[in-house]
Amino acid sequence: MRDKLEKIVLQAAKNAYAAGDFNSDAFGDVVIEEPKISSHGDFATNFALAGASIQKMPPRKIAEAIIRHLEDPGKIIRETQIAGPGFINFFISPEAWLPFLREVHEKEALYGAVNIGMGQKIQVEFVSANPTGPLHVGHGRGAVVGDTLAAILNFCGFIADREYYINDAGRQIRTLGSSVYFRCQELAGNKIDFPDDAYQGEYIYEIANDLMNEKKEALFSMDREKAIDLCARYAADKILINIRTDLENLGIGFNTWFSEQSLYDSGKVEESIRIAKEKNLAYASEGAVWFKSSLFGDEKDRVIVRGNGLTTYFASDIAYHMDKYGRGYDRVIDVWGADHHGYVARLTAAITAMGYKPEQFRVVLAHLVNLVREGIPVSMSTRAGQFVTLREVVDEVGADAARFIFLTRHHESPLDFDLVLAKQKTNDNPVYYVQYVYARISSIMKKAAAEYDIRIPDADKAPLDRLTEPEEILLMKHFARYPEVIAGAAKMMEPHRVAYYLMELAAAFHAYYNKHRVLSEDTEVSISRLYLVKAVRTVIGNGLTLLGVSTPEIM
RNA sequence: GCGCCUGUAGCUCAGCUGGAUAGAGCAACGGACUUCUAAUCCGUAGGCCAGGGGUUCGAAUCCCUUCAGGCGCGCCA
Numbered sequence: 001m002r003d004k005l006e007k008i009v010l011q012a013a014k015n016a017y018a019a020g021d022f023n024s025d026a027f028g029d030v031v032i033e034e035p036k037i038s039s040h041g042d043f044a045t046n047f048a049l050a051g052a053s054i055q056k057m058p059p060r061k062i063a064e065a066i067i068r069h070l071e072d073p074g075k076i077i078r079e080t081q082i083a084g085p086g087f088i089n090f091f092i093s094p095e096a097w098l099p100f101l102r103e104v105h106e107k108e109a110l111y112g113a114v115n116i117g118m119g120q121k122i123q124v125e126f127v128s129a130n131p132t133g134p135l136h137v138g139h140g141r142g143a144v145v146g147d148t149l150a151a152i153l154n155f156c157g158f159i160a161d162r163e164y165y166i167n168d169a170g171r172q173i174r175t176l177g178s179s180v181y182f183r184c185q186e187l188a189g190n191k192i193d194f195p196d197d198a199y200q201g202e203y204i205y206e207i208a209n210d211l212m213n214e215k216k217e218a219l220f221s222m223d224r225e226k227a228i229d230l231c232a233r234y235a236a237d238k239i240l241i242n243i244r245t246d247l248e249n250l251g252i253g254f255n256t257w258f259s260e261q262s263l264y265d266s267g268k269v270e271e272s273i274r275i276a277k278e279k280n281l282a283y284a285s286e287g288a289v290w291f292k293s294s295l296f297g298d299e300k301d302r303v304i305v306r307g308n309g310l311t312t313y314f315a316s317d318i319a320y321h322m323d324k325y326g327r328g329y330d331r332v333i334d335v336w337g338a339d340h341h342g343y344v345a346r347l348t349a350a351i352t353a354m355g356y357k358p359e360q361f362r363v364v365l366a367h368l369v370n371l372v373r374e375g376i377p378v379s380m381s382t383r384a385g386q387f388v389t390l391r392e393v394v395d396e397v398g399a400d401a402a403r404f405i406f407l408t409r410h411h412e413s414p415l416d417f418d419l420v421l422a423k424q425k426t427n428d429n430p431v432y433y434v435q436y437v438y439a440r441i442s443s444i445m446k447k448a449a450a451e452y453d454i455r456i457p458d459a460d461k462a463p464l465d466r467l468t469e470p471e472e473i474l475l476m477k478h479f480a481r482y483p484e485v486i487a488g489a490a491k492m493m494e495p496h497r498v499a500y501y502l503m504e505l506a507a508a509f510h511a512y513y514n515k516h517r518v519l520s521e522d523t524e525v526s527i528s529r530l531y532l533v534k535a536v537r538t539v540i541g542n543g544l545t546l547l548g549v550s551t552p553e554i555m
Numbered sequence: 556g557c558g559c560c561u562g563u564a565g566c567u568c569a570g571c572u573g574g575a576u577a578g579a580g581c582a583a584c585g586g587a588c589u590u591c592u593a594a595u596c597c598g599u600a601g602g603c604c605a606g607g608g609g610u611u612c613g614a615a616u617c618c619c620u621u622c623a624g625g626c627g628c629g630c631c632a
Contacts, residue, residue, distance in 0.1 A: 408569095436595075510595055
């Protein structure tokens with residue numbers, strides 16, 4: 001609808017110029033907005049205000065000219081008015097909303113799929129937690145944001161892949177290995193001092209125990225270094241399997257699990273360092289090799305090869321991202337925890353330095369999650385190993401509630417996740433509020449078939465002129481907005497917009513449901529209302545599916 | 556010290572990337588089930604958009620600044 005008005009206004013502007021009413025044909029962008037107040041119309045444009053300086057005319061004069069030259073062959077505009085300093089307000093005729101209702105039925109599961117990706121390949125990398133311990137709620141948020149983002153992008157004509165980067169090289173894995181090794185020693189009855197910097201968690205015991213059962217002989221017959229190595233790989237594999245299971249329980253799967261170690265094995269880390277040197281982007285100083293990130297917006301240059309000859313995480317990350325583009329991705333999105341934000345400028349600098357455009361790379365930061373129970377913070381001491389894992393949370397509240405709640409906030413805003421509230425089946429809990437719409441309509445549809453012998457007619461046969469109630473028009477307006485919401489969520493990388501939209505559509509439906517009866521003795525009205533309500537169900541189902549939330553027919 | 560994020564109703568948060576008189580939910584108060592699921596709805600009340608400057612026709616939104624909270628600033632990952 002917005003698009004239609006945009007074209008109409010632009011055409012009117014051209015007409016006005018052709019008729020000599022305007023001084024310039026540089027019109028700028030036509031912005032159509034939805035006024036907050038209904039007395040200001042269904043839509044409004046600031047065209048006359050914005051054009052005042054261009055046309056060197058008072059806004060109201062411009063607005064008058066626009067209205068005079070308006071062409072509306074589809075008769076979608078019922079009334080226009082000039083208001084305030086020069087807004088043009090449009091009142092849409094009720095029938096003009098009907099095509100959106102038809103479109104929902106025609107496109108069904110594809111309704112709202114705006115093609116903005118045009119087949120571009122895009123990669124969303126998310127979670128990527130080190131395989132050194134169980135996932136916590138913060139990871140869960142990043143996981144859901146990333147997964148939903150990928151789903152939305154796929155829906156919008158991108159070819160989006162999901163990828164998990166496994167940090168299986170470097171010191172943390174080494175620490176994991178020695179942590180397990182020490183616990184094995186303990187289990188074997190050897191007295192040891194468990195180091196402070198080792199992982200303290202209970203899960204280390206469990207892994208050590210399993211390892212002892214399986215490979216005790218081998219472990220103690222090899223030398224210490226090799227043994228630690230074995231422990232590291234064994235533990236990382238175990239933990240990774242658990243991580244994978246946790247994510248599957250949240251409905252999340254990946255196209256690719258990418259190993260950091262593989263970048264070393266294939267020589268890609270070395271290669272990218274070599275390329276950086278060739279491009280004069282790296283230099284040796286103080287015994288180390290530095291990347292000239294400061295030339296590309298970072299605060300300072302960063303070390304890629306340490307004095308001891310080992311590469312830094314930054315080095316492998318550069319190689320990793322080069323590899324991503326090398327695999328044919330036009331755009332790359334990384335979803336990180338907000339505690340890594342200090343790293344954004346650095347990596348962005350490296351990517352631009354290596355010849356890619358800034359718009360090809362985007363970091364989405366998922367902020368902190370505070371776990372609370374009825375408003376009281378749940379202790380999350382990682383140190384003592386006593387933190388609530390993602391698995392426990394999902395087990396307690398369910399995947400649907402967990403996913404939806406993660407999406408009820410802008411991802412850059414901190415989130416209080418209330419375990420009690422997440423389980424409550426009330427209005428406080430938006431998941432059920434939205435799902436309830438789906439269930440209610442499913443129930444109506446069954447009843448319609450069973451007791452009223454009414455089926456959904458074909459789109460062109462539905463007596464849509466019987467849909468005249470304000471609440472019915474409002475639902476159709478929401479349909480018209482859905483594609484715009486989806487497009488906005490995709491462009492802005494803001495999946496929460498879809499969640500909010502669903503809550504709004506749900507509210508509009510519940511209000512309608514309470515005021516009007518769908519099924520009655522008046523068959524014609526019943527049919528048209530059923531047709532409307534089924535469309536609501538389609539759009540709700542559409543949105544919930546994008547968010548990875550189930551669509552129950554009975555609740 | 557520097558950088559990033561956050562600050563909107565008592566609480567939890569939206570605000571369509573500059574629009575007109577500021578939006579929900581919860582909590583509070585008052586109503587609606589012999590009718591398609593009350594996991595719902597309707598109404599009332601609640602605000603100096605942290606404070607102060609600026610930019611312009613117009614600012615919660617952009618810029619500067621102060622304050623408060625969070626997080627980052629390694630030859631760690």
